[in-house]
Amino acid sequence: MMVPLALLVLGGLAAAVAPRVLTRSSWPDREPVLGLWVWQCVVVAVLLCCVLAMALSAATAWQAVRDHVFAPAPRGVQEAYALGSYESGAGVVAVLLACGGAWTGAMLLREIRDARLRRRHRRAELRTRAPQLPGEERTEGDRLVVLEGERPDAWWLPGTAPRLVITTAALRRLNGRQLDAVLEHEQGHARARHDWLLHCSAALAGGFSRVPVFAAFRDQVHRLVELAADDAASRRYGRLTIALALVELNEERGVFGPCARPRGLVPQRVHRLLSPAPRLPVARRMRTVAVASLVPLVPLLVAFVPGLSTLR
Template sequence: MTSCLLLLCALGLAAAVPVARGLNRATWPDQSPVLGLWVWQCLVATVLLSCLTALALGMAAVFRTVRYHLFGSAPPDVVAAYQLASAPAWATALTLLLAAGAAWTVAVLVGHFRTVRRARGAARSRLRERAPELPVGLPAGRGPLLVLEEEYPDAWWMPGSPSRLVVTTGALRRLTASQLEAVLTHERGHARARHDWLLHLSAALAGGFPKVPVFTHFCEQTHRLVELAADDTAARQCGHVTTASALIELNQHRGVLPGESGRRLLEGRVNRLLTPPPTLRPRQRTPIVTAAALAPLLPLCIIFAPGIDALD
């Protein structure tokens, strides 16, 4: 049991600090942002599963009731292999720390999603009040489109039930037909991939654990990579130059200072569209996909290893 706890803690710490920092410095996600998002999700899942399995093992060692529910139907040799009755004092302290972390994680996630739900409802009410009738001659087949009377050009996807694709009259006046289609395709890309859930999850974890590198980097990279992924969706359908020019037209009025992160992200997106990076080859993607898919299985292998060994 002691060795399992140590291995699980070591795995969680390794994934949360050095691996997360290394992935944050990697440049290949720019070539395949969808794969980059997948790898970040697998890394976060590895950290959370490491903590969860360590908590379950520690709870079984500290509390007999938990031990009975987890190991009640297990053969005696399997129970003996974990040596739960001889847990050291530090295991109790670690278990209590992990339990507090789990409770805090649940509280943070629930609180964040409640706040998001209230904010989304308020925003939806304001939009209903401001939305005029659709302009005559607007091309059909754009889905649930909501047009706002607004001077500044903008467009965004509002998740919920029902979901809405919102565009301002400023965008309709400023953008050409092909640029408008690129912007709407970009937002539809967010909607199809459900990027809103990923953004909320990463923001909640980063807000709840601001000193943990894996969660802060996960939040930063998620906000960047979802935009790159949606840019790629628009570029494949409407063209790279058209998508880049639409981004420029939509953001010219914002007046973002050159040194701000938003400006750097916008410049990076435009440059990436105008000079697309080479896509990852299958021989480059395969080891990344394999490592990412296997990483969340490591905590399960560690915690089940003594029991499987005892059955042999």
């Protein structure tokens, strides 16, 4: 039972400490894609701690589970875990972790269902506001839809037939290069499949709102995906172009000026684009990727060390 307890302690420390360290660091704003990767590695490590602790606790509590878990292992590995000493407490831990896993799955399914309903509703609204005209043939390759609207706006509608929607007010406010930058921003979201990352983070935060790492993961994902898409657009059209496009699209929404929210994301994005910090050196980026990739291996190492020690 010592290994499941060690995994739970490790997962609890990661869930409590990692959000404080990452949210106080400034480098993710300079490297949002790298920041997203680090956050994903931390969350995967926490989930692995829970899954491995559940499997070993269940193996401690029930012989049938033990036989299945250790069936592929060589002789002597099972004895290295000393599983027969804490059956009663292990069963409670295994059931609680299994309930947490089932709840996580239910939250993810709910998030996917709600996203599909929202997407279906928006597509129905899109068909109402932009109906197919008599004699018009619309194919799956038609990805751009222009809507009549007084508010400048543009958004990507994901799905099997993705659509990029832009209002006529946005077409009037933006010049050609700014419009191309906005389109590139939205296509950057689509290429990186940011919608799936947003769904997963929302499901974890919705199911476990009191777990710091999941709540911070959701908030940071919402912020970092926008910064990453800004960078994708600025690489082709320049930072000034996408910054001016953001101002044109959001100027009438009250996000700028003395009455705006002090921590609003759009003003931060514009300031970041106009006053860019230098990117991290390549060597540091590579080290960060390597270290983050090793984080999910730590729970695996803790779980398999007793068994591997018998194979010497």
